[in-house]
Amino acid sequence: MGVYLTTLYGALQTLTNAPVDFATSMVSFERVFEVLDVPLDIKEKENACILGKVRGVLEFKDVLFHYEREEKGLLREVRRFGQMEDVVSVLSGAGGAPRNGGEKDAAGAERTNGEVLEHISFRAEPGQLVALVGPSGAGKTTLTYLIPRLYDPVAGQILIDGHDLMDVTLDSLAAQIGMVTQETYLFHDTVRTNLLYGRPDATHTEVETAAKAANIHKFVKGLPQGYETIVGERGYRLSGGEKQRLALARVILKNPRILVLDEATSSLDSQSEYLIQEALKHVMVGRNSIVIAHRLSTILAADIILVLDHGHIVERGTHSELL
Secondary structure, eight states: OHHHHHHHHHHHHHHHHHHHHHHHHHHHHHHHHHHHTSOOSOOOOTTOBOOOSOOOOEEEEEEEEEOOOOSSOSOHHHHHHOOHHHHHHHHHTOSSSOGGGTOBOTTSOBOOTTEEEEEEEEEEOTTOEEEEEOSTTSSHHHHHHHTTTSSOOSEEEEEETTEEGGGBOHHHHHHTEEEEOSSOOOOSSBHHHHHHTTOTTOOHHHHHHHHHHTTOHHHHHTSTTGGGOBOOGGGTTSOHHHHHHHHHHHHHHHOOSEEEEEOOOSOOOHHHHHHHHHHHHHHHTTSEEEEEOOSHHHHHHOSEEEEEETTEEEEEEOHHHHO
């Protein structure tokens, strides 16, 4: 009888705590719903076409971009995808009047507050490596965010194989672009699941082939559960180099025509550095690669170097041409 009473009292105590647990959960849910209710800023046209198989020719035509400000939320775009250099750019132009009393750009037009890219034009062919270099806040990250339409330009055109990005569906555009950012986003799940995020229908053989190309297969096989090993929240159980190689394997598995890569600025040991550089050779073969370059080896290998400063392309060419 005592055992039954103990079980009953435990159940009753749990029941009395239910209202408190429910109220606490509702506070969390309200925050989640607030995020889910944020309207989409990037929308596709009603008659948007599907971007089929492409070669990967990327062209920027006189592109301009600045961040829009809201009365209640100054940093609308930064709130969605921005980084610290973007925040600094926006805050520097947060006043009510144009900077410098209405500064004029090269075309004689008044520059808008928060403007970070002005008259960007270049063309990149399949198989080429385009290195973006310049000081922090020059607009390098923002430029790469325009390619998958995380932002839309204020003016000008961005074309893939002659198709304006504004005229194609978001899903078909995303299928053609692979991004590897400095911060590797990994789920609290298995290595396999994190790799399959790039292409959910991939076979086990394809997953292993991609991992081998990214120089991560041998490491994964050495883990206690191999590809079924849990990597931890945001991959905290892995080193920086291991996370980067997983991100590269995910891109190889996806097999996009255009690669957007932001090289990690964090220091790596010589072995990790070597493995990542070798993996990048596999990733970039035959693809149009746009890289925010922090390593001299990448800059030396680039077919085109674009030097950005204050939102302008101030120099372009190969390494030897720019010396």
